[in-house]
Amino acid sequence: MYTMRTPLAAGIDIGGTNIVYGWIDREGNILSRGSVLTNDYPDVLQMVEAVVAFLHEDLSFIDGDFDIAGIGIGAPNGNFYKGTIEFAPNLPWKGTIYLADLFSNAMGVPAHLTNDANAAAMGEMIFGAARGMKDFIMITLGTGLGSGIVIGGQMVYGHDGFAGELGHTIVDPEGRLCGCGRKGCLETYASASGIVRTVKEMLGKEHPKSLLDDIDQRDITAKKIHEAALNNDRLALQAFDYTSRILGMKLADAVAFSSPEAIILFGGLANAGELLFLPVKKYMEDFMLNIFKNKVRVLPSQLKDDDAALLGAASLVWKEHA
């Protein structure tokens, strides 16, 4: 008797705090999800063993007959070609870790790994705002600024697997000190932490009276700036304008590079919606070379914040099975 078996992908998102894993079908349904604390596993082999055991256990609770199509992994400093994470500053495992091989060996199926922003881009291409697009750029605006670039339907990995670091293009060589050790990187301005730095700088100078004056500076977050801006707080609105101008200018540069159909914004700061999207779009057009004007859409992600990382990781598998 012939039984139709449903292919499933294991999606794994490696973060500094949590490792989230789940089973995802080809339509982007998340059939199970779980997580472990990253720092509970100083030994990476134990982490792999534990996550694989949990995944197998979860699978036994899902109704149906399944084939495991593969494993997709999103990880900071992930290298697609080698399936490694290398010197990721926020992870407990040091040196070069062949994480894709470790998972592949433990489960007996192929494993694909890339960095979080590339996985997010893949998620949008397979399940989200970039469905049907061949040329787009994904920008994740979290603590830093991550990017995933798709050209001609292919992720851009570059010759070493590390392409797509738009967060570390330079806005001002004499500008803000970046975590990477250099000065003036885009992510020091255009990110959740970047806008917080902007507000703190503004509060340190003569400035319009602001709702943010009443908050301990250590407690200022992108979300609180967003809330103040929704209440028409002038300083908060100026901070969004300042951030958007810099991001818009660098997006115009990115368009001159790869001429994408759309740029998709995702992550903490992107949740500010029109407060960010309208000025970013305006400044991007102001700074755009004529031949590209009014061609490039700036879109919000269509993946829910909580699902994006798992869907992105699973997309690495479905992309191979396209």
Place this chain on the structure above:
Amino acid sequence: MYTMRTPLAAGIDIGGTNIVYGWIDREGNILSRGSVLTNDYPDVLQMVEAVVAFLHEDLSFIDGDFDIAGIGIGAPNGNFYKGTIEFAPNLPWKGTIYLADLFSNAMGVPAHLTNDANAAAMGEMIFGAARGMKDFIMITLGTGLGSGIVIGGQMVYGHDGFAGELGHTIVDPEGRLCGCGRKGCLETYASASGIVRTVKEMLGKEHPKSLLDDIDQRDITAKKIHEAALNNDRLALQAFDYTSRILGMKLADAVAFSSPEAIILFGGLANAGELLFLPVKKYMEDFMLNIFKNKVRVLPSQLKDDDAALLGAASLVWKEHA
């Protein structure tokens, strides 16, 4: 009887002053070449007719039995997808010209067209410094700054065919006025005309005594600045340093985008050799994100100035026959 017929490509380089055409074999030998004056042909159809007639005539003088494999065309503002030139400011034909179709119909073989910098990149990939490379960036430093980007062995054309305009990424939004109407584009600094502007600015302020003081400002060229620098002229050396710092910084940005194996510099300003290459390389490394440091070669073109345009155009044909 079976005769081995040699495939040949017609290469055509469309310029504001001359249109150069020739027959090129698969090994990059230029078997014939000729040119006409662009402005002798206000009607584009007459230009196509004339060039095709000259090409046929030339072919009759080449010994051997040939197949015409195709036509490759490099042209300013060329669009690969549509085979058009669109609103090229220095050409006599206005509006959108379907130049690839016109040539293809006139010769009865396929024709491929792209902009000059992309053709140059293709020429390096097939015949020059980028042989065997899958990821590199070509920069042409002439009157302007053109660029051709190759990722995974494919030219980057973008969703509209106009990708690769690194000359119009922004160095300083309050900077020099560019021919494109915006301010602070890279090509206003890093190009043959950019370094001339730099020297004129320096001569207009307090400056070290210079060999260039004795030249009428209208006669200053990149070549004369190069010659002065070879004579250890301080002002000329400072101009090269200033130019190289800006170019190096923007090349570091380009590396963060596509992580190429090499960057190839071509054209008037690149002929300055080490005077340009050494400081560009140094500043690029200074501005480079750690993970990319000491990985990316900066190479001179391996095509002779006089041959590059024809070889680039012909490469469009050989790329299709790879």
